[in-house]
Amino acid sequence: MRTAVIEVSGIVQGVGFRPFVYNKAKELGIRGYVQNRGTKVRIVAQGERVEEFIKEIARGTPLSKINDLRVSFEEMEEFDDFEIKKSEFDVSDGFIPADVAICDECIKDILGNTRFHGYWATSCVNCGPRFTIIESIPYDRERTSMRDFPMCEECRRDYENPANRRFHAQTIACEKCGPKLKLFDAEKREIEGDPIKRTAELLKDGYFVAIKGIGGFHIASVLDRAEELRRRLRRPRQPFAIMATLEMAERIAEISEEERKWLLSPVRPIVILRKKNRFDFPEVSHLHTLGIMLPYTGLHYLLFQNLDEPLIMTSANEPGEPMVKSEEEAFEKLKHICHFYLIHNRRIVNRCDDSVVKLNGVSPVYVRMSRGLAPAKIEVKWKKDVEIIALGAELNGSVCIYKKGSCYISQYLGHVRNYDVMKYLEETAEFMMRVTQINPDVIAHDMHPAFLTTRFAKELAEKFQARRIEVQHHVAHVASLLAEGCDEIVALASDGVGYAPDGIWGGEVFVNFNRYGGLRKVRMPGGDLATRYPSRMVAGILYDVLDEDELRGILRNLYFPGGEREIEVVLRQMERDVNVPRTSSTGRVLDAASALLGICHERTYEGEPAMSLEAYALYGDPDALRITAEVRNGTVDTAGILLEAYEAMREGARKEDIALAVHRALADGFSELLLEASEKSGIENIGMTGGVAANSIIPKLIKERVEKEGKRFILNRLVPPGDGGISFGQCIYAVIQHED
Ligand SMILES: [Zn+2]
Ligand SMILES: [Zn+2]
Ligand SMILES: [Zn+2]
Numbered sequence: 154m155r156t157a158v159i160e161v162s163g164i165v166q167g168v169g170f171r172p173f174v175y176n177k178a179k180e181l182g183i184r185g186y187v188q189n190r191g192t193k194v195r196i197v198a199q200g201e202r203v204e205e206f207i208k209e210i211a212r213g214t215p216l217s218k219i220n221d222l223r224v225s226f227e228e229m230e231e232f233d234d235f236e237i238k239k240s241e242f243d244v245s246d247g248f249i250p251a252d253v254a255i256c257d258e259c260i261k262d263i264l265g266n267t268r269f270h271g272y273w274a275t276s277c278v279n280c281g282p283r284f285t286i287i288e289s290i291p292y293d294r295e296r297t298s299m300r301d302f303p304m305c306e307e308c309r310r311d312y313e314n315p316a317n318r319r320f321h322a323q324t325i326a327c328e329k330c331g332p333k334l335k336l337f338d339a340e341k342r343e344i345e346g347d348p349i350k351r352t353a354e355l356l357k358d359g360y361f362v363a364i365k366g367i368g369g370f371h372i373a374s375v376l377d378r379a380e381e382l383r384r385r386l387r388r389p390r391q392p393f394a395i396m397a398t399l400e401m402a403e404r405i406a407e408i409s410e411e412e413r414k415w416l417l418s419p420v421r422p423i424v425i426l427r428k429k430n431r432f433d434f435p436e437v438s439h440l441h442t443l444g445i446m447l448p449y450t451g452l453h454y455l456l457f458q459n460l461d462e463p464l465i466m467t468s469a470n471e472p473g474e475p476m477v478k479s480e481e482e483a484f485e486k487l488k489h490i491c492h493f494y495l496i497h498n499r500r501i502v503n504r505c506d507d508s509v510v511k512l513n514g515v516s517p518v519y520v521r522m523s524r525g526l527a528p529a530k531i532e533v534k535w536k537k538d539v540e541i542i543a544l545g546a547e548l549n550g551s552v553c554i555y556k557k558g559s560c561y562i563s564q565y566l567g568h569v570r571n572y573d574v575m576k577y578l579e580e581t582a583e584f585m586m587r588v589t590q591i592n593p594d595v596i597a598h599d600m601h602p603a604f605l606t607t608r609f610a611k612e613l614a615e616k617f618q619a620r621r622i623e624v625q626h627h628v629a630h631v632a633s634l635l636a637e638g639c640d641e642i643v644a645l646a647s648d649g650v651g652y653a654p655d656g657i658w659g660g661e662v663f664v665n666f667n668r669y670g671g672l673r674k675v676r677m678p679g680g681d682l683a684t685r686y687p688s689r690m691v692a693g694i695l696y697d698v699l700d701e702d703e704l705r706g707i708l709r710n711l712y713f714p715g716g717e718r719e720i721e722v723v724l725r726q727m728e729r730d731v732n733v734p735r736t737s738s739t740g741r742v743l744d745a746a747s748a749l750l751g752i753c754h755e756r757t758y759e760g761e762p763a764m765s766l767e768a769y770a771l772y773g774d775p776d777a778l779r780i781t782a783e784v785r786n787g788t789v790d791t792a793g794i795l796l797e798a799y800e801a802m803r804e805g806a807r808k809e810d811i812a813l814a815v816h817r818a819l820a821d822g823f824s825e826l827l828l829e830a831s832e833k834s835g836i837e838n839i840g841m842t843g844g845v846a847a848n849s850i851i852p853k854l855i856k857e858r859v860e861k862e863g864k865r866f867i868l869n870r871l872v873p874p875g876d877g878g879i880s881f882g883q884c885i886y887a888v889i890q891h892e893d
Contacts, residue, residue: 156185156229157203159196159210163220168250169278170194171237172320173214178235179315181206185232189240189291199232216253216279216419220532237321240291249284249528249588250292252367252505254421254449256280258318263451264458268307272328273349273452274499280419281324284528284564285368285503290588294323298500305330332499334452339488349452352495353459361385363469363483363491367450368505368524368564369476370469370483372491379436379465385490387472391758392438394423394507395445396453397463402445405429405463415510415517420525421449422508431772437465441768446507452497468506475567475577478504503584504577505564514853515866518846519873521549523565528585531560531871531881533636535888542582542613543597543887544606545880546626546651548759549873550574552582553880554589555888560636561589562872562881568759575605582609595891597622597883599629601652622890624883626651630842630874631663632889633882637867639838641665643830645823645855648843648875649740649760650684659738659843660789662826666886669830670787672742672822674735678723686755687744687762688712691795692723693733694745698792707799712754739819739845742791743767746798746815750808760844766812770850773813778806780814782822787829789822813850820854827855828862840867846874 161170174187174196183206185197198206213219256279262269269275276282286297294300304312308327311319319325326332336348344351352362352373361382362373374382376395383389395402399416402408406426408416415424423444428434431441438444446466448454456464469477469487477483478501483494505527509520519526533555541555550569554561563581567574586593598610600623607623614621624632627646634644644663651658660672676693683689688711695704701724713719727733743763747753752769753762780797783790794815801811827839839859841852846868856866872878 154199154229154231156227157196157198157207158225158227159198159207160223161194161196161210161219161221164216164218164250165194165213168216168253169214170217172278172315173217174210175235175237175315175320177206177209181209184235186236186238188238189293197229197232199229214279240293248530249287249290251284251420251525251527251529252282253280253419254525255451255454256419259451260454263454269327271455272326272331273334273450273455274324274326274332274497275451276322276324276326277318278320278322279318281322282367285501285505285524286324286499288502292323297323298502299324299326301498301500302326302331332497334495334497337494337496339484339492339494341484344493348495349455350459352493353456355493356460356464360492361490362493362495363477363487364452364495365480365483365497365501366452368501368503368507369478370487371466372469372487374465375462376434376437376465379434382465382467382490383436386467389757390439390761392440392442392444393465393467395437395443395463396448396466397445398457399447401463402426402447405433406443406445409512411517412512415512416445416447420508421447422510422525425509425511425520431768440764441771444509473568473571474573476504476506503564506567508565511847511849513847513849515856516868516870518868519877520847520875521565522551522562522873522877527551527562527564529562531562531636532558533560533885533888535885537888537891538893539594539888539891540591541595541597541884541887541891542586542591542593543624543880543883544578544582544599544610545569545883546599546629546876547601547604547606549876549879550578550606551877551880552578552585553884554585554591555884556589556591560881560884561585565877569605575609578606579609582613593617593619595620595622595887597624597887599623599652599879599883600625600654622883622887624886625653626879627653627658627661627663627668627843628666629879629882629886631666631882632886633869633872633874633878634840634842634867635889636871636881636885637840637869639840639867641834641836642838642840642867643669643827643834643836644840644842645827646843647739647823647841647845647851649738649763650736657734657736657738659736659740660742660823661737662787662823662830664830664834664836670826672737672739672789673791674737675741675791676727676733677736677741678726678733680732680734683741684744684756686712686714687741687748688754689723690741690745691749692720692727694742694792694795696727698796707749711748739843742795742819743815745795746812749795749798750802750811752808752812763845766815767848767850769809770812770816773807773809773811775813775817777810778814780818782818782825784822784825787826789819789826791819794818794822816848816850817854820851820858823851824855824858827859828864831864837864838867839864842869842874842878844875
């Protein structure tokens with residue numbers, strides 16, 4: 154009999170696609186079957202109304218995203234009925250669905266009069282954990298940590314009923330059969346009573362509670378206790394994330410239409426929002442912004458039923474270490490921080506931090522691509538017969554795999570600077586290679602010789618007899634931008650630091666993979682110390698343009714932990730050129746301006762001085778002050794910019810106006826270089842990548858200027874422009890370089 158064989162690929166697993174197909178088939182009298190096969194769903198269909206059926210399938214479900222739908226016709230035996238067949242693993246493919254926040258219908262179920270009333274882990278075919286519980290693919294209950302919880306009769310009935318929203322929902326569970334929640338004190342003694350209600354009471358009383366979530370533990374606290382929490386976490390200033398209902402969020406932050414969409418999306422990321430008043434909640438965030446996420450599990454919704462204020466919800470980890478994911482770890486590592494522990498007994502298979510999204514006035518920027526967004530399969534236009542694994546950057550690490558025209562990027566892994574994060578990276582690399590079933594031919598990694606990823610790359614190359622490709626940090630950034638639909642690009646890679654053979658880069662303009670120009674190379678007296686204490690960067694940048702007495706005069710007004718003595722050491726260091734690397738980093742220039750204006754004198758977390766400067770600049774008056782950027786021989790003179798900022802300060806200009814003028818000057822300088830490179834190369838695509846692309850001022854100004862000249866402006870949308878996107882860029886670079 155003539156039979157349609159339909160192959161659908163895209164996001165079609167764990168999103169209710171098979172039940173949707175099943176119901177359509179029943180409706181239209183179609184016989185055959187539907188089956189998960191790795192990344193694809195295969196549908197075999199017979200019946201009068203096959204054409205209509207295919208059209209309906211192509212529409213998909215709310216959460217599904219169909220990338221490709223192929224239909225062929227074959228002769229087959231006649232089927233009696235339509236069924237959902239057991240998943241089969243198609244060896245050529247692999248795919249892992251990301252976690253999905255609880256859906257509106259499940260929220261209604263837990264708050265309403267249903268058998269799921271009050272059950273914290275309620276989910277359905279459209280929502281619930283996915284990646285974080287998956288041991289291997291395809292995605293079926295038996296290959297997830299839900300296999301520890303055999304279904305009760307009622308759940309089984311729903312699971313097998315095609316008319317039910319939980320038909321074939323792999324995470325189906327109820328109070329009777331599903332994972333259980335318990336509340337403990339720090340001595341592991343169970344606390345009596347409803348664990349969620351008790352938790353809410355304890356939080357209101359000012360206690361810190363560790364809460365086991367989807368991808369790891371959070372530490373929860375009321376906002377009033379931020380200062381004490383900072384002390385315990387040894388985290389002096391890095392802003393805390395907040396969890397709040399939409400109504401609460403609206404009371405404390407400005408929310409645009411697009412930001413609201415992100416807040417409510419099934420990803421439920423932390424969205425960086427502007428405070429109602431820039432000086433509100435200084436203990437939660439010293440910036441003008443608050444990172445807010447809405448509740449995203451049944452547990453969170455039930456908790457907020459008992460609260461009328463937002464919570465700090467920060468991922469539970471010691472500084473520099475991965476998020477805590479098991480209860481043993483929680484009791485051990487959080488004992489100095491948390492008074493109570495709200496714990497469930499569903500294993501977290503894969504750790505996953507919350508995602509962070511910022512709308513920077515140009516586009517949504519993934520500051521951190523993690524829960525709900527990763528792992529992600531990204532189809533790219535380069536189709537080559539090679540299998541690649543890329544090991545990412547040192548900061549905001551991730552790994553990425555290339556196979557058959559697609560990249561598979563992992564969740565955010567943290568700063569790959571110590572044993573625990575490196576182990577996490579190795580486990581993730583192993584997991585990603587297993588589920589995509591690759592034997593890498595190429596290992597792509599950063600060219601920094603001392604990175605932990607470089608050592609791991611060598612091990613992998615040995616193990617798989619694979620070739621290693623070293624990719625310069627900013628070249629990887631540019632490659633990540635090429636994947637946004639360009640063949641050629643003029644790109645600004647602007648960030649804090651990236652190793653290059655001739656120094657430290659971070660403000661470079663490229664024509665494809667060739668450096669065209671960039672910021673002036675300046676001194677970094679003391680190397681990394683100049684990153685921690687940005688006053689040193691003021692010294693480094695102004696050293697070439699001022700005589701020593703003038704420079705000393707400026708430095709005396711700035712913060713040096715060792716005072717006068719340290720200033721002399723710094724000056725001698727530069728004079729003798731000992732431990733004074735050169736850098737063209739944008740971050741260091743913003744840091745220096747931040748220190749010069751007395752806004753931030755010590756970096757306690759990644760990006761702090763630059764982000765603090767931005768927080769002032771956004772309240773500046775663009776007409777109050779203008780600083781010009783000199784561009785000569787492909788170089789933007791940052792010393793001139795800083796000197797003008799200093800003059801303006803002496804004349805009593807507002808900090809906000811100077812901060813804005815510095816941003817504008819950098820944007821002007823970069824724009825000029827980009828347009829010049831575009832003219833010379835004839836390339837009309839102009840892009841920006843690197844961590845500074847998340848800034849709310851510089852990318853916007855460059856975009857305006859570039860588009861005024863009739864060129865196309867591009868920012869990363871598939872992956873973070875920051876270092877979280879480096880593994881993807883390394884992959885793209887290695888694919889482009891590969892010759893079949
Ligand atoms: Zn649901
Ligand atoms: Zn049940
Ligand atoms: Zn970077």
